[in-house]
Amino acid sequence: MTDTPIAEARAVLPMGELAPHAEGPELIEATEAGRQLALRWRNGDRARFPLTWLRDHCACAECRHPMTRERLYMALEVPEQAPATGLEDGNLILTWADGHVSHFDAVWLHQRRPGQAREDAVPARRPWAPDYRPTRVDHADFVAGAEGERAWLTALLRDGLVLLENGPLADEEVSRLAGRIGPLRATNFGARFDVQSKPNPNNAAYTTIGLALHTDLPNWRHPPDIQLLYCLENDAEGGESTFFDGFAAAEALRRQDPEAFRRLSETEIDFRFQDEAHDLVWSAPLLSLDEQGRVVEVRLNNWIRDTLRLPLEEIDAWYDAYRAFWALAQDPENRLEFSLAPGEMVAFDNRRVMHGRNAFDPSTGRRHLQGTYLDLDMCESRLRVLARRN
Amino acid sequence: MTDTPIAEARAVLPMGELAPHAEGPELIEATEAGRQLALRWRNGDRARFPLTWLRDHCACAECRHPMTRERLYMALEVPEQAPATGLEDGNLILTWADGHVSHFDAVWLHQRRPGQAREDAVPARRPWAPDYRPTRVDHADFVAGAEGERAWLTALLRDGLVLLENGPLADEEVSRLAGRIGPLRATNFGARFDVQSKPNPNNAAYTTIGLALHTDLPNWRHPPDIQLLYCLENDAEGGESTFFDGFAAAEALRRQDPEAFRRLSETEIDFRFQDEAHDLVWSAPLLSLDEQGRVVEVRLNNWIRDTLRLPLEEIDAWYDAYRAFWALAQDPENRLEFSLAPGEMVAFDNRRVMHGRNAFDPSTGRRHLQGTYLDLDMCESRLRVLARRN
Structure with a gap:
């Protein structure tokens, strides 16, 4: 027996x-x-x-x-x-x-044994390797059910970037996709924004100029976490999207120039956006570290760097450190560049991955992206709920 | 000459x-x-x-x-x-x-002389004195123009709490008022919520029980900054609103029990909300300090404290510190308690001021508040824009 x-x-x-x-x-x-x-x-x-x-x-x-x-x-x-x-x-x-x-x-x-870590369906962040290529998820799989959404969320949370492809050329599709995960995060640019050249721009994105790598809204206490950019038209010459893993760039700086790394992570600078209706200011270092010294946020936006208010003796050294970080963030081996095709959407962690675009010539065609922001909390929550079904 | x-x-x-x-x-x-x-x-x-x-x-x-x-x-x-x-x-x-x-x-x-601080229209935070009474702004003044709105914003940012009175008993008035300042901050409870007893509550607020002092959504990376609660009906017995300045409570703890203060400010604990559609988790200390050791955030919510995951030898000491903070937060001299009248709205800094309510008896009348959240960034921005008119 x-x-x-x-x-x-x-x-x-x-x-x-x-x-x-x-x-x-x-x-x-x-x-x-x-x-x-x-x-x-x-x-x-x-x-x-x-x-x-x-x-x-x-x-x-x-x-x-x-x-x-x-x-x-x-x-x-x-x-x-x-x-x-x-x-x-x-x-x-x-x-x-x-x-x-x-x-x-x-x-x-x-x-729950004391000292035992909590298990979590949310994957650990993984820095981009030099041969990193973004995960691609088919729009049909994303909307069909749990598996496509899980694949998309997992890649986004792990790599800080993911592509969706073969989507419809439908106005507001970006809002519908985001809405499956959580409420849109509204800012001074609204809950949803159109990236195309406008006659009276209040932001460089709404012009045709090239956009150097940056993170959005570092002038907010808590900048938007996840940015979604859905391509509806992209016929103009130029306008390729560029991305760089800010955490990888920060780690490269830490290795190559520890003093510059220290300065950028310890020196708070002001970021400011002002237009007729807004005056949004926040002070933070370019690189935020957690208690263990790990990089947890990059704030980089040359347009809305406000007056650099530092003691005189720190100013030149800060610019030197800023230039050192810039130089690393231009490394072509670690920089993604591609044209978004109509029906494609890129989603990325705005507090980790810097993004930009090349200049485009509006006389050669139209370029129209629709964008919105999502909270990382809601992305993680959604992944935990999907994992319950196992 | x-x-x-x-x-x-x-x-x-x-x-x-x-x-x-x-x-x-x-x-x-x-x-x-x-x-x-x-x-x-x-x-x-x-x-x-x-x-x-x-x-x-x-x-x-x-x-x-x-x-x-x-x-x-x-x-x-x-x-x-x-x-x-x-x-x-x-x-x-x-x-x-x-x-x-x-x-x-x-x-x-x-x-902008190097080393010179930036001037700002945003007032410094002022802790509640024992005789603190909230500033009251008339609804008509708030909607009439810059002066009422400036008075309301200044009191809110300085004291962490402000009252609006003599407003209409109109559905969604809270959203209209908030919308003058900035977009509503949407969470897992929606962009706007109704505080009234519900048949299938997913949150203690939607029952009739008393609510001990707490801050909302400490299980988010960045909990909502400003909470607005607009009273439409309040005839039930009980249901008085209670408030306590969390920064003042934290400073009292720092004076009376520095070891408890240190423990609550250094020990990250888990907060978690779970329902059929969500599983939102975040770890943070009860008291967050800035680089200078100043308290900048209180996260206190007994309902959604998740499993206390600490090394065995830290557990009893953490509970002792938690109780010490609770005891200070009951001090009747520093606790506000009042009944919101229909047409009144209270707004408070959810990351600073703890709020609660007494139990109410739904058989004696109805109690209905409508609430929403706003970003502090937008409140500060609005005040800066209003200050330009000087």
Whole structure:
């Protein structure tokens, strides 16, 4: 006679989560250990949980709202006494001194062992290699269902850029595609913008001049995350789109000129856009680093660099560092350049990837892109929801 | 015979700015000093400007787009030779070695002396004193013109909270008012939301329960800045609105329990909202500090605190610090509590001021607020534009 398979013995308990926690080891031991509980799972893993933590994470209908899944318990008191401990169907039951009962799913606890990192469907960012070529997703696959959308989101979040192809030449298609992911992020240029030459431009994009590499709206506290540019017409000579991975450029600068890297990451400069209706100013360094010193944002836009307000002795050194970064961002080996065809859409992480375009000659044909912005939070959220279906 | 008044002698030169630079001292001396230019104004002020800086800030039609006011010059080269220097009508003219000519308005330069801070119409933030009472602006004044709107924006940006009163009981009035300032900031709850009890709530706000103090959407990278809540009906018993200045609470914690303050400002925790369509996660400390150690953001929302994923030895201490902050945020002396009357709107800085409400009894009457979010950037921009009219 063989043992009963472990997976069948365990009941999966509701923990107020939509992410899965069915697959994993059952609990086989729970021992009181002072103000902690020591747990052991069938696979040999062990962990200790503070009683305060356990009380705070109770998922009963009183502690966590059954419809909103939000925590109702306030964690204002430290549990004075250890609860009575039991195992049932491979899961944990605690009966607290005041009679409150908490049920914990064994796998949910296993996923949340103190010090254990959170699993996430969002891929890690990957810098562009010299032979990097953007992932292409067919418009039909994107709109057909989860798989095309997942492929598109994964490439976008991993590489900071992705192409969609074979789309219809339909006005506002860019808004419809973006709207599948989340609400459009509106700015002083509106929720959706048309990139074509205009008679009274308030922005260089609306002229025919070449646009040096830049990121959009660094004069905002939080510049738009994801930019989508959908091509409706592109017959004019010139107007090729250019892209450069800003994180890769920053890392190259860190290697080749650490002093310039330090200066650009530590010196806040002003960015400013002004027109009749707006005066948007923000100060930030060109390169923003996180606590671990990793580059997390590039802000580069020569048009709306405002007056460089620095102490006199820092000015020349800042320009030197700025030029060093520029020089690296021209490296043809790491620079993408291509013509968007009508029905193609490029989407890119505006806080990571710099973009630009070559000048075009409007007498040779028309060039018309429609663009909008999306929040990265909504892209990541959408990918997590699609991953639930696995 | 008296001297000609200085102000009349000086011509005001266009510098591509919409902010004023007419009033101020003329230039009386410009001297070459190596790779810098030394300037002296009529009022005795002196400053040095690097040649690179001057070339970069040229405002001629070739260097700065005459319609977009954006910089076209790229600052890729260091000027090899000093320019020929002249003063004309109290302003500066430079003729560069390649023949390019730059005209600089004397007062524009005076405002931008290296090391000089930028002037801004946006007021400094002021913590709530114990006797703080919100500024009230009449709806009619807000919509009549610049003065009411300026008063409203100034109080909002300074105090983090402002009241509007005597407004119409009109559906969507909150969107119309917000739309005067900028585009609505849309989130997973839409661009505009109705705070009333709903049959299938996905958020505690849509129930009748009391809401402990919180900030909205700390599970976003950049939570909404400004929240507007417009009251259309408020007859139910209970439901009073509560507010607490999170920056003041944080400073109180820093004084009374520096270790708890340090822990809450250094420990990133997860926030998460999940429903059928969303799974929005972000990690951040409860208190975010800037480079100078000033509190710049509070993220507090007990409902959507996700699993506390910390190393075992940090967990109990984090809960202790959390409780210490909670205790300070209950201080009745620094807590605002009032009933919003129909036709009143409260606006507050969601990343600074915590808000909540008492429970209400839906059998005693109806309670209906309409809300939306605005970007702080757009509020500041609007105030700068209104200040131009001075």
